[in-house]
Amino acid sequence: MTMEASNTRWLDYAPAPESTSILHLKKSYGLFIDGDFVAGSGRSFTTISPADEHSIAEIASADAGDVDRAVAAARKAYNSTWSKLGGADRGKYLYRIARLVQERARELAVAESLDNGKPIKESRDVDVPLVAAWFFYYAGWADKLEHAGLGPNPRALGVAAQVIPWNFPLLMLAWKIAPALAAGNTVVIKPAETTPLSALIFAEILQQADLPNGVVNIITGAGETGSLLVNHPDVNKVAFTGSTAVGRAIAKSTAGTGKKLTLELGGKAANIVFDDAPIDQAIEGIVNGIFFNQGHVCCAGSRLLVQENIETEVVDRLKERLVTLRMGDPLDKNTDIGAINSRAQLDRIRALSDIGEEEGATRWSAPCEIPAKGFWFAPTIFTGVETSHRIAREEIFGPVLSVLTFRTPAEAIAKANNTPYGLSAGIWSDKGSKVLAVADKLRAGVIWANTFNKFDPSSPFGGYKESGYGREGGRHGLAAYLTNAVLQSGANK
Amino acid sequence: MTHLAIPKTYKLYIGGAFPRSESGRTYEVTTSKGAFIANAAKASRKDARDAVVAARAAFSGWSGTTGYNRGQVLYRIAELLEGRRAQFVDELRSTDGLTEAAATKQVDSAIDAWVWYAGWADKYLQVAGNGNPVSGPYFNISTPEPTGVVAVIAPATHGLLGLVSVIAPVILSGNTVVVVASESSPLSAISLSEVLATSDVPAGVVNVLTGSAAEIAPWLASHADVNALDLAGAEALEWVDLQIAAADTLKRVLPPESGLPALTVDRVTFFTETKTVWHTKALI
Numbered sequence: 001m002t003m004e005a006s007n008t009r010w011l012d013y014a015p016a017p018e019s020t021s022i023l024h025l026k027k028s029y030g031l032f033i034d035g036d037f038v039a040g041s042g043r044s045f046t047t048i049s050p051a052d053e054h055s056i057a058e059i060a061s062a063d064a065g066d067v068d069r070a071v072a073a074a075r076k077a078y079n080s081t082w083s084k085l086g087g088a089d090r091g092k093y094l095y096r097i098a099r100l101v102q103e104r105a106r107e108l109a110v111a112e113s114l115d116n117g118k119p120i121k122e123s124r125d126v127d128v129p130l131v132a133a134w135f136f137y138y139a140g141w142a143d144k145l146e147h148a149g150l151g152p153n154p155r156a157l158g159v160a161a162q163v164i165p166w167n168f169p170l171l172m173l174a175w176k177i178a179p180a181l182a183a184g185n186t187v188v189i190k191p192a193e194t195t196p197l198s199a200l201i202f203a204e205i206l207q208q209a210d211l212p213n214g215v216v217n218i219i220t221g222a223g224e225t226g227s228l229l230v231n232h233p234d235v236n237k238v239a240f241t242g243s244t245a246v247g248r249a250i251a252k253s254t255a256g257t258g259k260k261l262t263l264e265l266g267g268k269a270a271n272i273v274f275d276d277a278p279i280d281q282a283i284e285g286i287v288n289g290i291f292f293n294q295g296h297v298c299c300a301g302s303r304l305l306v307q308e309n310i311e312t313e314v315v316d317r318l319k320e321r322l323v324t325l326r327m328g329d330p331l332d333k334n335t336d337i338g339a340i341n342s343r344a345q346l347d348r349i350r351a352l353s354d355i356g357e358e359e360g361a362t363r364w365s366a367p368c369e370i371p372a373k374g375f376w377f378a379p380t381i382f383t384g385v386e387t388s389h390r391i392a393r394e395e396i397f398g399p400v401l402s403v404l405t406f407r408t409p410a411e412a413i414a415k416a417n418n419t420p421y422g423l424s425a426g427i428w429s430d431k432g433s434k435v436l437a438v439a440d441k442l443r444a445g446v447i448w449a450n451t452f453n454k455f456d457p458s459s460p461f462g463g464y465k466e467s468g469y470g471r472e473g474g475r476h477g478l479a480a481y482l483t484n485a486v487l488q489s490g491a492n493k
Numbered sequence: 494m495t496h497l498a499i500p501k502t503y504k505l506y507i508g509g510a511f512p513r514s515e516s517g518r519t520y521e522v523t524t525s526k527g528a529f530i531a532n533a534a535k536a537s538r539k540d541a542r543d544a545v546v547a548a549r550a551a552f553s554g555w556s557g558t559t560g561y562n563r564g565q566v567l568y569r570i571a572e573l574l575e576g577r578r579a580q581f582v583d584e585l586r587s588t589d590g591l592t593e594a595a596a597t598k599q600v601d602s603a604i605d606a607w608v609w610y611a612g613w614a615d616k617y618l619q620v621a622g623n624g625n626p627v628s629g630p631y632f633n634i635s636t637p638e639p640t641g642v643v644a645v646i647a648p649a650t651h652g653l654l655g656l657v658s659v660i661a662p663v664i665l666s667g668n669t670v671v672v673v674a675s676e677s678s679p680l681s682a683i684s685l686s687e688v689l690a691t692s693d694v695p696a697g698v699v700n701v702l703t704g705s706a707a708e709i710a711p712w713l714a715s716h717a718d719v720n721a722l723d724l725a726g727a728e729a730l731e732w733v734d735l736q737i738a739a740a741d742t743l744k745r746v747l748p749p750e751s752g753l754p755a756l757t758v759d760r761v762t763f764f765t766e767t768k769t770v771w772h773t774k775a776l777i
Binding site: 133149244247248251252255256263265420422432435439443444445446447448449450451454456458459460461462464465466468469471474475476 | 625640746769
């Protein structure tokens with residue numbers, strides 16, 4: 001993003017793009033089934049860079065027969081190798097994968113930013129390091145399951161069907177695969193249609209790790225492929241991260257099948273700022289809460305609840321801060337705000353923002369040069385938002401912040417909880433007793449106090465209410481992949 | 494002169510009160526041999542919705558009490574049940590056709606179940622929660638919290654013990670409950686409600702509906718203000734349809750049990766949500 005005033009241009013940054021020469025991309029990618037790349041029988045599609053719409057690679061699409069083959073490969077691997085391997089050896093494979101991810105970290109980060117549109121500083125410093133951490137953490141659990149407090153004889157479920165979203169493509173893959181393999185399951189996973197690239201490079205890593213064939217199968221395709229996978233009769237476990245609408249459909253279609261189900265769905269998190277908050281940190285936290293990853297974050301702090309007496313100060317300082325953010329080439333190391341992941345998502349963000357104006361909220365967007373090609377949306381703040389407005393109720397999944405006010409802690413809590421979602425929330429105050437009391441009252445699965453959007457493999461993540469059920473991360477994350485483990489709520493047996 | 498008995502009118506238990514069904518309907522409760530015992534209230538959709546409203550209203554207060562407090566309240570239920578054991582033995586003998594020994598055994602087990610679960614109220618958090626060693630300067634802890642309003646289809650058999658086996662694990666963590674009692678054995682459920690009403694259990698924490706589970710369950714499964722559904726006694730119902738209806742609001746669903754649900758801490762933790770709180774630490 002360029003500065004508002006042109007006379008500050010001499011302070012601007014020189015371009016500092018990360019080189020794509022580290023990538024060794026193929027022109028086309030098949031499905032990764034039983035240890036090999038094979039052709040898909042569905043209609044292949046092109047994955048593009050959302051920053052400039054150029055084609056990256058041709059991607060196979062799995063049809064019903066391909067899904068059958070992938071599930072059969074996972075079943076065979078479960079029966080013949082993986083379930084016979086000791087926990088220590090399963091752990092060693094996961095450690096190998098963690099190390100290979102670290103070795104190829106730069107390549108994975110570049111691929112992720114290219115395919116997803118997120119700034120390289122995020123894929124390099126957040127996504128990929130967390131991927132390695134996730135495998136490293138769960139590797140250590142593989143031979144310690146009986147110590148996890150999940151019953152005396154924890155056992156794997158069998159074949160896990162996993163469908164993941166496009167906002168953190170490789171990180172969501174790690175959240176799914178690492179605990180599943182540590183618990184002794186085999187996997188068929190489907191990355192999102194718009195972001196398959198890092199998962200396909202990850203398949204090469206599995207080959208380098210010499211993971212037994214069929215333990216992890218990666219099939220690409222659109223929603224139809226995902227539906228075929230989760231509804232396949234020979235899967236024992238379904239794990240889905242994505243929209244609440246699709247999560248609801250999966251909960252219906254798996255009802256009565258005995259498949260264990262965990263869902264990580266949408267959110268509309270409140271980020272509550274009290275007048276005794278450390279304001280400098282709170283401003284950074286608000287920005288990180290909603291503009292991290294272009295707001296494509298299920299736990300994003302999309303509703304700012306600011307105490308009424310400091311609203312003007314906070315909003316003014318937010319605007320000042322947003323003017324300094326740089327939007328542009330995701331591969332540039334100085335970029336703060338990357339591209340919106342797809343045209344469809346951009347259309348949705350635009351539509352909901354227009355509705356916000358129509359319903360009477362006041363819109364302010366950071367002054368940005370929007371690149372000619374690609375999908376872009378300037379960081380945007382709505383003030384004067386009421387709880388009934390659609391921009392206060394619906395997940396926008398973009399860089400759009402709705403500002404609401406409150407006077408008392410009780411009002412903040414009531415407004416924060418006034419949503420069918422319950423994934424996350426933020427609290428900003430220097431008064432510890434108030435923070436803990438408010439945290440007790442918020443109906444959300446992850447509460448960040450004086451921080452936001454922090455993730456760690458040892459820390460359970462997941463929602464209340466219509467944000468889904470089950471937890472990912474930590475000891476609780478193992479329960480989703482073991483029999484007789486009901487430590488986490490609602491993982492339908 | 495002999496005393497002419499005064500039969501009890503069996504009603505519903507909603508929000509701490511004992512109303513008749515708003516529908517005005519009743520159904521005959523008989524002995525196992527078919528002899529008339531009582532007219533029990535046949536709850537309607539409206540009664541179910543009233544019960545959910547009462548349960549929701551009670552949630553904030555009940556979930557805000559301490560585990561130590563809830564443990565004492567559950568223990569108090571056992572105390573009062575002990576004092577009325579003869580009544581429950583009589584009711585079970587008449588509705589379920591049990592021998593005195595079998596009925597006594599069931600009442601004993603029900604009393605002991607309250608005591609067992611009472612002890613969990615201030616302990617399940619320590620078993621199901623933990624601190625998390627995140628790699629950064631943060632205090633980070635995961636603790637289970639009650640899910641909210643739980644609708645329960647009680648086991649069709651074991652009128653008293655079946656009911657206690659599903660109510661106790663749900664409410665000890667702070668949930669509130671709407672329970673559909675066994676259709677054929679509802680008398681213990683209403684008599685248990687009288688125990689609850691005098692045991693320091695706040696009004697609305699337990700709401701008991703008698704009548705047809707097949708008729709009432711779909712309204713509870715689809716109710717938007719119900720957070721979870723325990724299908725323990727729903728094996729004979731179209732329970733997959735109930736689970737599908739529950740998916741509309743992404744309720745947590747525990748599938749049917751064949752027979753009497755065992756006493757387990759899993760039944761407690763299933764109806765909880767894990768909350769993880771991060772707090773920054775100063776760099777000093």
